[in-house]
Amino acid sequence: SQELEQSPQSLIVQEGKNLTINCTSSKTLYGLYWYKQKYGEGLIFLMMLQKGGEEKSHEKITAKLDEKKQQSSLHITASQPSHAGIYLCGAGLIIQGAQKLVFGQGTRLTINP
Amino acid sequence: KAGVTQTPRYLIKTRGQQVTLSCSPISGHRSVSWYQQTPGQGLQFLFEYFSETQRNKGNFPGRFSGRQFSNSRSEMNVSTLELGDSALYLCASSLQGVNTEAFFGQGTRLTVV
Numbered sequence: 001s002q003e004l005e006q007s008p009q010s011l012i013v014q015e016g017k018n019l020t021i022n023c024t025s026s027k028t029l030y031g032l033y034w035y036k037q038k039y040g041e042g043l044i045f046l047m048m049l050q051k052g053g054e055e056k057s058h059e060k061i062t063a064k065l066d067e068k069k070q071q072s073s074l075h076i077t078a079s080q081p082s083h084a085g086i087y088l089c090g091a092g093l094i095i096q097g098a099q100k101l102v103f104g105q106g107t108r109l110t111i112n113p
Numbered sequence: 114k115a116g117v118t119q120t121p122r123y124l125i126k127t128r129g130q131q132v133t134l135s136c137s138p139i140s141g142h143r144s145v146s147w148y149q150q151t152p153g154q155g156l157q158f159l160f161e162y163f164s165e166t167q168r169n170k171g172n173f174p175g176r177f178s179g180r181q182f183s184n185s186r187s188e189m190n191v192s193t194l195e196l197g198d199s200a201l202y203l204c205a206s207s208l209q210g211v212n213t214e215a216f217f218g219q220g221t222r223l224t225v226v
Contacts, residue, residue, distance in 0.1 A: 031212040042117075042203060043217040050212065088156065092211035098169045099211045101146060103156040 003027055003093050006104035014112050018077050021107045023089030025070040030092035030099060032072045034063050037086045037106070046074075076109075084111045115140065117206045119218035126225050131192040134221045138185050138206030144168075145187040146215070147179060150201040162187050163210055194225045 005024045013019050023032070031050050035043035047056045052067025060077045076083055090103040118137040126132050138145050146169075147159040158171040162181035181187045191198055201222050207215040 033215065035217070040201065040220075040222065042119075042219040043205075045214060045216050048214050090156075090215075100158050100161070100169050100171070101205070101211050101215060102158055103148075105155045 003095065003102055004089060004091055004104035006087075006089055006107050008107060009105065010108040010110070012110045012112060013079055015080060016078055018075065019079055019109070020076075021074045021087050021089075021109075023072045023074070023091075023104055025091055025093065027070070027093045027095075029065070029067060029070055029072075030094070032063075032065050033090040033101070034061075034072070034074050035088045035090065037088060039086070043088060079109075079111050081111050081113065084109055117204060117216050117218035119202075119204055119221050121221060122219065123222045124224070126194050126223065128194055128196060128225055130194050131190065132194060132223060134189045134191075134202055134204075134223075136187045136189070136204035136206070136218060138187070138204075139216060142206040142208055143185055144207045144210040144213075144215075145181060145185065146205045146207075146210070147187070147189050148203045148205065149173070150203060150220070151199075156203070159189065161210060168210065191223075196225050199223060199225045 007022050034046040037043045049065035055064040062075045065072045086106045088106045120135045144163045146161040150156045161169040165181045176192045179189045201220045203220045205215040205217045207213045
């Protein structure tokens with residue numbers, strides 16, 4: 001959606017390297033979600049952040065929410081081939097007077113051995 | 114605990130036909146949201162149902178409709194199919210909607226020929 005911008009759109013990294021994906025909102029965030037998707041399949045829930053400054057980790061993936069900047073970052077440490085896929089951020093935003101869960105365009109991550 | 118189940122996984126329809134997709138949420142979840150995913154537009158919000166009532170709606174034509182049953186299972190219907198309706202349709206299940214963890218099904222791949 002235009003309300004959520006992800007960067008970069010695609011990323012190619014060497015196995016073992018660290019990487020960061022950003023998600024920026026044009027509106028006030030009410031909850032920020034991170035998902036991973038393999039092509040043509042459903043979204044796998046990674047984590048949800050709700051409070052400014054909140055940071056969560058799952059295995060080698062860490063996400064942080066900067067509510068003031070209306071931004072979240074997803075950081076992967078020591079990347080592995082299993083991390084390859086499309087990462088999507090989603091957020092609860094007030095659009096046309098209603099709270100909706102909308103998504104960014106996604107970041108395609110490729111891990112080179 | 115069973116996950117979100119979408120049926121069918123794949124569907125091929127002809128222009129002008131109609132189609133019904135089904136989504137069974139996680140037990141206890143009352144919110145079901147539907148999304149359309151295409152390479153060009155990304156993940157677009159269709160509508161959300163909560164306790165059998167449509168709570169939110171995206172910017173899709175009236176050909177797209179849905180409903181939710183008392184057991185929280187939801188169906189989505191698309192009438193007078195167009196080629197542009199070819200997409201991956203995903204549903205998400207959550208306890209209360211936005212600001213609660215949302216889990217996706219594997220999706221239904223609809224191809225309109």
